[in-house]
Amino acid sequence: MKAIEFRAVDFSYDNGGFAIKKLNFSVEEGEFVAVLGHNGSGKSTLARLCNGLLEADGGEIEIFSMPVSEKKNLYEIRKNVGIVFQNPDNQTVASIVEDDIAFGAENIGLSREEIGERISFALKAVGMEEFRHSTCTRLSGGQKQRIAIAGVLAIRPKIMILDESTAMLDPRGRKEVMDVVTRLNKEEGITVLLITHFMEEALRADRAVVMNRGEIVMQGTPQSIFARHEELETYNLSLPRIGYICNRLRDGGIPVHDTLDEEQLAEEIAQCVLRQSI
Amino acid sequence: MRITAEHLNFTYNPSSPFASKALKDVSLTIEEGEFFGIIGHTGSGKSTFVQHLNGLLRVPTSLKKYKAKKPKKGEILPPKTVLTVGEFDLTDKKTDFRALRKHVGMVFQYPEYQLFAETVEADVAFGLKNFSEKKLSDDEVKDAVKQALEIVGLDYEAMKDASPFDLSGGQKRRVAIAGVIVTRPEVLVLDEPAAGLDPLGKKEIMQLLHKLHKEWCQTVVIVSHDMDEISENCTKAAVFSEGEVKFVMPPSELFRHADELFSLGLDIPRTAKICRALEQRGVTLECDFTTEDLIRKALALKG
Numbered sequence: 001m002k003a004i005e006f007r008a009v010d011f012s013y014d015n016g017g018f019a020i021k022k023l024n025f026s027v028e029e030g031e032f033v034a035v036l037g038h039n040g041s042g043k044s045t046l047a048r049l050c051n052g053l054l055e056a057d058g059g060e061i062e063i064f065s066m067p068v069s070e071k072k073n074l075y076e077i078r079k080n081v082g083i084v085f086q087n088p089d090n091q092t093v094a095s096i097v098e099d100d101i102a103f104g105a106e107n108i109g110l111s112r113e114e115i116g117e118r119i120s121f122a123l124k125a126v127g128m129e130e131f132r133h134s135t136c137t138r139l140s141g142g143q144k145q146r147i148a149i150a151g152v153l154a155i156r157p158k159i160m161i162l163d164e165s166t167a168m169l170d171p172r173g174r175k176e177v178m179d180v181v182t183r184l185n186k187e188e189g190i191t192v193l194l195i196t197h198f199m200e201e202a203l204r205a206d207r208a209v210v211m212n213r214g215e216i217v218m219q220g221t222p223q224s225i226f227a228r229h230e231e232l233e234t235y236n237l238s239l240p241r242i243g244y245i246c247n248r249l250r251d252g253g254i255p256v257h258d259t260l261d262e263e264q265l266a267e268e269i270a271q272c273v274l275r276q277s278i
Numbered sequence: 279m280r281i282t283a284e285h286l287n288f289t290y291n292p293s294s295p296f297a298s299k300a301l302k303d304v305s306l307t308i309e310e311g312e313f314f315g316i317i318g319h320t321g322s323g324k325s326t327f328v329q330h331l332n333g334l335l336r337v338p339t340s341l342k343k344y345k346a347k348k349p350k351k352g353e354i355l356p357p358k359t360v361l362t363v364g365e366f367d368l369t370d371k372k373t374d375f376r377a378l379r380k381h382v383g384m385v386f387q388y389p390e391y392q393l394f395a396e397t398v399e400a401d402v403a404f405g406l407k408n409f410s411e412k413k414l415s416d417d418e419v420k421d422a423v424k425q426a427l428e429i430v431g432l433d434y435e436a437m438k439d440a441s442p443f444d445l446s447g448g449q450k451r452r453v454a455i456a457g458v459i460v461t462r463p464e465v466l467v468l469d470e471p472a473a474g475l476d477p478l479g480k481k482e483i484m485q486l487l488h489k490l491h492k493e494w495c496q497t498v499v500i501v502s503h504d505m506d507e508i509s510e511n512c513t514k515a516a517v518f519s520e521g522e523v524k525f526v527m528p529p530s531e532l533f534r535h536a537d538e539l540f541s542l543g544l545d546i547p548r549t550a551k552i553c554r555a556l557e558q559r560g561v562t563l564e565c566d567f568t569t570e571d572l573i574r575k576a577l578a579l580k581g
Binding site for chain 2: 037038039040086087138140141142143164167168170171172173197199236237238240241242244245248249252253254262263265266267269270272273274276
């Protein structure tokens with residue numbers, strides 16, 4: 001079943017110019033899709049169209065076969081599509097962590113016991129159990145973001161959209177969040193739409209999509225996308241540094257394959273160098 | 279301006295249940311002309327440290343209400359705190375902190391959230407007007423704003439009347455930086471200057487900082503989580519952890535201490551990871567951990 005489906009969707013902001021242009025795009029249930037693109041490529045607009053935060057000008061968007069354009073579906077759709085945004089400061093609604101996480105769950109009318117359990121589950125998933133009774137404003141940016149993710153998890157959405165949610169986190173925080181997201185996808189079967197410009201994060205996805213000026217310009221497995229580095233550069237996306245190193249080494253006569261793994265690259269360099277010294 | 283800190287301590291909310299020690303006996307020197315990196319995990323005290331540099335956070339002895347306590351008999355006094363930025367003694371009540379702030383520019387995380395004026399020109403001019411001792415003529419303000427916008431790579435004529443809120447993320451950040459450097463600070467401190475930008479935006483901001491370092495600000499201090507950014511750009515770096523300074527050395531030495539950094543919850547640059555993996559395979563590659571040097575040395579190994 002298709003979790004998200006866009007058919008010829010158009011969208012433009014008030015100041016004119018298309019943000020999304022005749023977009024056809026779909027995500028299967030349980031799939032993990034990464035959306036890459038430079039700033040202003042339309043990737044965040046795509047996220048906001050998914051649960052009706054923005055309304056498309058043309059075309060059709062369906063979430064589990066429910067059209068987003070029909071108002072009566074919105075409540076159900078928003079229960080199924082959780083979005084985590086970039087800035088943790090804009091996503092906190094309560095002063096105490098557990099109240100903040102409970103907010104969404106309370107809104108969908110769950111029982112008190114159920115909410116309690118979901119808070120525990122969500123806090124555990126993001127590794128913040130010890131902060132249950134902390135004051136939100138006293139948390140660091142990374143911790144706040146994990147609380148925001150926990151708030152979404154408490155609704156147990158079928159689809160989770162992360163709109164550059166790790167951009168403000170430090171490397172450890174980023175890895176923790178990505179581990180959580182990957183696990184939720186693999187074990188709980190949550191469909192994940194990951195919007196990012198960290199290429200390394202996109203590697204975890206089943207499929208990567210590159211957007212430019214409101215259109216999808218590249219699509220495939222993350223590895224196959226990264227192999228097309230020259231094309232990526234024309235969309236203002238630069239390769240992860242290691243990809244650049246691979247290229248340059250190859251140009252210089254060390255026959256290495258494209259990889260994003262340091263160990264593998266080192267192995268190939270070592271083989272080349274050691275072979276020569278024998 | 280040389281920055282020197284010795285035995286610097288700082289506690290948030292002292293003598294309250296929320297008291298938390300953010301800096302513990304920090305000693306650190308940043309020489310004039312350096313492109314200095316400050317690394318540390320969330321909550322390591324790095325932001326607390328940099329906020330001392332322009333007096334946003336103060337050493338208690340520099341506060342008007344500070345009264346020296348007489349030591350009790352037999353009490354051993356803690357070592358004296360030293361904090362100087364060039365000529366300014368930041369532990370002294372008589373220091374002119376306003377003048378200090380003119381010399382030490384501070385760009386916060388996500389500075390674009392602090393844009394407020396109706397036009398780009400008014401936004402950039404705000405700090406300039408506030409810091410100047412005499413009233414500046416319109417032409418003087420215009421000139422300074424124009425130069426500041428141009429050095430950050432924005433076209434003055436095209437931008438001056440635009441609302442800062444209509445600009446793209448990268449442009450907003452440039453305007454915000456222009457608003458700080460317009461007073462021509464000698465020291466420029468930036469908290470995570472490239473955070474949240476796409477790879478191209480990151481590259482452009484780092485290029486801008488190098489340009490500023492070369493032409494306008496003698497000393498640049500950046501706080502960063504991104505080890506690649508540190509290894510590629512900085513002449514020296516300090517590692518903060520739990521309020522203490524663990525290392526102060528050039529990146530080329532620092533990232534040899536991979537195991538210690540891992541144990542502090544920090545990472546090493548990709549280049550250092552490759553060198554480490556090579557070493558485990560019996561290939562020694564000595565490089566300063568910049569990408570270009572790694573490539574050069576690797577190709578030299580091949581011969």
